Amino acid sequence: MNKSTGFNNQNKILIITGGCICEEFLKSLVLNEQYTIIIVADKGLLAAYNLGLEVDFILGDFDSVPANLLSEYKNSASKILRFPSKKDKTDTEIALELALEQKPGIIDLIGATGSRMDHTMANIHLLMPALEQRVNAKILDPNNKIYLKNQSFTIKKDEQYGDYISLLPFSSKIEELTLRGFKYPLDGITLRAGSSLAISNEIMDEVAYVEFKEGILVVFETRD
Amino acid sequence: MNKSTGFNNQNKILIITGGCICEEFLKSLVLNEQYTIIIVADKGLLAAYNLGLEVDFILGDFDSVPANLLSEYKNSASKILRFPSKKDKTDTEIALELALEQKPGIIDLIGATGSRMDHTMANIHLLMPALEQRVNAKILDPNNKIYLKNQSFTIKKDEQYGDYISLLPFSSKIEELTLRGFKYPLDGITLRAGSSLAISNEIMDEVAYVEFKEGILVVFETRD
Numbered sequence: 001m002n003k004s005t006g007f008n009n010q011n012k013i014l015i016i017t018g019g020c021i022c023e024e025f026l027k028s029l030v031l032n033e034q035y036t037i038i039i040v041a042d043k044g045l046l047a048a049y050n051l052g053l054e055v056d057f058i059l060g061d062f063d064s065v066p067a068n069l070l071s072e073y074k075n076s077a078s079k080i081l082r083f084p085s086k087k088d089k090t091d092t093e094i095a096l097e098l099a100l101e102q103k104p105g106i107i108d109l110i111g112a113t114g115s116r117m118d119h120t121m122a123n124i125h126l127l128m129p130a131l132e133q134r135v136n137a138k139i140l141d142p143n144n145k146i147y148l149k150n151q152s153f154t155i156k157k158d159e160q161y162g163d164y165i166s167l168l169p170f171s172s173k174i175e176e177l178t179l180r181g182f183k184y185p186l187d188g189i190t191l192r193a194g195s196s197l198a199i200s201n202e203i204m205d206e207v208a209y210v211e212f213k214e215g216i217l218v219v220f221e222t223r224d
Numbered sequence: 225m226n227k228s229t230g231f232n233n234q235n236k237i238l239i240i241t242g243g244c245i246c247e248e249f250l251k252s253l254v255l256n257e258q259y260t261i262i263i264v265a266d267k268g269l270l271a272a273y274n275l276g277l278e279v280d281f282i283l284g285d286f287d288s289v290p291a292n293l294l295s296e297y298k299n300s301a302s303k304i305l306r307f308p309s310k311k312d313k314t315d316t317e318i319a320l321e322l323a324l325e326q327k328p329g330i331i332d333l334i335g336a337t338g339s340r341m342d343h344t345m346a347n348i349h350l351l352m353p354a355l356e357q358r359v360n361a362k363i364l365d366p367n368n369k370i371y372l373k374n375q376s377f378t379i380k381k382d383e384q385y386g387d388y389i390s391l392l393p394f395s396s397k398i399e400e401l402t403l404r405g406f407k408y409p410l411d412g413i414t415l416r417a418g419s420s421l422a423i424s425n426e427i428m429d430e431v432a433y434v435e436f437k438e439g440i441l442v443v444f445e446t447r448d
Contacts, residue, residue: 056285090420113341115367117424118390118444121348125392128418143339166342168349171396171416193394194352196314199342220342
C-alpha cells in the first residue's frame with residue numbers, strides 16, 4: 001500500500017490499464033512517483049492487486065477480471081465504476097476523462113502498450129485531450145516514454161528516459177522544426193507524415209531544444 | 225530455400241527488418257505467400273539465416289550483425305548493399321525505397337514491430353510513399369496486420385486477420401466515415417485525431433465496408 005494520500009496542487013495521477021504490464025516496473029514507479037490518485041481500468045486491476053496497491057477508482061466492465069478480485073476491493077475506500085462493454089469509449093478513454101476531471105498536473109498511463117498495436121496507437125491518440133488542457137500526460141513502459149507536444153520544449157540529458165529521442169509528426173506536418181543539442185541537429189525543416197528523419201536521435205548537450213512553429217509532435221524517449 | 229523465383233506482373237516483395245521477429249511466423253509467411261523478391265535489412269539477416277532463406281538484397285550498416293553471417297551470403301546471388309550508420313534514413317526506409325523501385329504489387333514488412341514504439345510508429349509512417357504509389361504495403365506480425373488507406377475499401381470476413389478491426393485517423397481527421405457490415409456501424413461521422421471510437425470493431429456480414437470521403441486511415445486487423 002505504497003501510496004501517498006496527501007493532496008497537493010499538482011495532483012499526480014497514475015492510470016493502470018489493461019495492456020502489457022511489467023509489475024517490477026509498476027512497483028518502482030509507484031514507489032518513486034508518489035501518486036496522489038490511482039485509477040485502475042479493467043485488467044489493470046490484476047497488476048494492482050498483485051502489488052497490494054491501494055487504489056482510488058476501479059472502472060471497466062470487469063468481464064475479464066476474476067470476480068473475487070473485485071470483491072477484495074469492495075470494502076476498501078476504492079470507488080468501483082461499472083460500465084457496459086458495449087460502449088463508444090474504451091476503458092482507457094473513460095479513465096483518462098476521469099483523471100482530467102481531477103484537475104491533475106501529471107497523468108502517467110501504464111499498461112497502455114502491448115502486443116496489440118491498435119490499442120497502443122489508440123492510447124497515444126487519447127493523450128490529445130490532456131494536451132489541449134495543458135496536462136502533462138504520458139505513456140510509460142520499461143522501454144518507452146511517449147507524449148504529445150504542440151509547442152517548443154526542452155529535454156535535460158540527465159532526466160531523459162533511455163538513450164534515444166524520436167520525433168514523429170502526429171499532425172500531418174510540423175512547420176519549422178529546429179533541433180539543438182542533439183547528435184543530429186535540424187534547422188527549420190518541415191517534417192511531414194511519412195518521414196523517419198527524426199528517429200533515434202541522441203542528446204549531446206546538457207539540454208536539448210526541440211523548437212517548432214506549428215503542428216503536433218509525438219515524442220518518444222526510448223531505451224533498447 | 226523456400227522462395228519462388230518466378231517473376232510476374234505483380235511482384236510480391238517481403239522485407240525482413242530489424243525489430244522483433246517470430247521465426248515460426250516468418251517461416252509460414254514465406255511458405256504461403258511465395259514472394260518474388262526478399263529484401264533483408266540489418267538484424268533481419270539473422271532470422272533469414274536461421275531459416276535458410278535465399279534472399280535478393282541485404283542492406284544495412286551491419287554493425288550489429290555477426291561478420292560470419294554476412295560472409296555466408298557473399299557467394300550467393302544476394303546483392304549486399306552497405307550503408308553508413310550515420311545517415312538520414314533508417315534501414316527500413318532504404319529497404320522500402322528499394323522495394324518500390326522494383327515496381328511491386330505487394331510489399332509485406334516484417335520485423336517492423338517490437339518493444340521500441342518509436343520504431344513501430346515510424347514504420348507505419350514509412351507506408352506513406354507506398355500508399356501514394358498505390359502499392360499494397362502492410363506491416364505484419366503474429367498479432368497485427370497494419371496498413372494505410374486513402375480511399376474507401378472492403379474487408380472480407382473470411383480473409384480478415386484475427387477477430388478485430390481498428391481504425392485510427394492518420395491524417396488529422398477523416399471526413400464522412402461510414403462503416404457497414406460491422407458490429408458497431410457508423411454513419412457519415414467525422415473521425416478526429418484523439419478519438420478511439422473506431423477501435424476493436426468486429427465484422428458481422430460476409431463483407432465489411434469502410435467508406436470515407438477524405439483523409440488517411442491506419443487500419444489494424446488484430447488478434448489477441
